[in-house]
Amino acid sequence: MLDIQKIRENADAVRQGIQNKNVSIDFDVILAVDQERRNVIAEVEVLKHERNVVSKEVATRKRNNEDIGDLIEKTREIGQRIKVLDEQQRNAESKLNDLLLQIPNTPHASTPVGEDASENPVVKEWGKRFAPGYTLKTHLELGEALTLFDFPRATKIAGPGFPLYTGSGARLERALINFMLDFHIDKHGYTEVLPSVLANTKAMTTTGQLPKFEDDMYKLPQDDLYLIPTAEVPVTNIHQGEIIPEQDLPIRYCAYSSCFRREAGSYGKDTRGFLRLHQFNKVELVKFTQPDSSYTELEKLRRDAEEILEALGLEYRVIELVTGDLSFASSKCYDLELWAPGEARWLEVSSCSNFEDFQARRGGIRFKPQGGGKVQFLHTLNGSGVATPRLLVALLETYQQEDGSVLLPEILTPYMGSAGLHLK
């Protein structure tokens, strides 16, 4: 959520930012509602002051057994007027709030201006192209032959787009999750949390999924709960409504969770195998930072995710999203993409974003400056560290042998145990 005061005082800059995101917002309506709200407040507060003064007078006279009839008459009218105005104020405030919740975050000055994904610049490339002499198989061909997963049977359980890992495939999935968690905990100093995969309306609103993207999520109407599309939702909401001492920042959490996405509107796109799923596993990194350091922390966060890919020896590149491709809540975002040799294409496995105070304002997450001073909204950031399905695709396709077996990188040895690294 944007600060209404900022919209009021820097209207042009905010309009430009939103326009660069290719979003159309009627700021005149918003400013008009804000003006109405302030007019009502100005009027009602004068009346309330008057009421307070008279009420005090009533109390004094009563103690002295004096007559109070005239005062009662007078304030009864004031009270009625206050009632009407209170109602108007509530209406204006809820209207303004509804409007503000629909406005996306503004891009950071360093985010390149651009129309859409086709303009996203590549800012980094790492690793060597896997190109042996033999013909490369896709992860589907490899996985079916090695019985690592079973999509036809998975369909019987929940429909297409849901995974069923089997045998070494299930173990490998679990290995990757544990490897990534351990890596971030031990090497990068994150604190592990294991949240619920259901979240309520308030939590979903904090992170920006609601009210605009309700159709993207699975909903449980009976209990007014949603299945989380990412652990970002529960983890960011851990500190919802809190004021955190500045010396406790930055707070860094990592969390594994299953993620659920309806992917409405993306049918027919990337439907094969693991490229796009309704349910998948992800290790997520979430940071709560002091505003001045959030962009430094974003670079570190991105680096933390990159190191996972490097440890697994996978070729990747980093792209920076242009304003037109930036998500609703973010000010700046990097995507990490893995090269999948069998598919012969880049696959997005991580998104690292700075939301600045956008989510913090929606969720009331603030910090108290160390030397005293005004309580402020902190900055929230998150990044995948990373999502498993496409990681698995790149891993299988990069480490495939000529005979169709897969020899996994040694760093996974402790996690694969007796199953061994050689899947054949």
Next chain:
RNA sequence: GGAGACGUGGCCGAGUGGCUUAAGGCGGCGGCUUGCUAAGCCGUUGUACGUUUUGGCGUACCGUAGGUUCGAAUCCUACCGUCUCCGCCA
């Protein structure tokens, strides 16, 4: 799922319609004092919104939202949460 108790500031806790501007304590912060240990004394203390001549002024906030009243932390209604007991259960 059933029954009951409860919800007050960073924390504990008093407060059943108006001398509450929420007592008192703890903690925090600032200062003073002292050569008696883990001391004493004094002062101070939250958030948001509106307005502003940037000194302030005003309004609201006692779980949340409404209501009653001239006036609500206090009375009424609904909801949310916590705890205890019963039931069910991995």
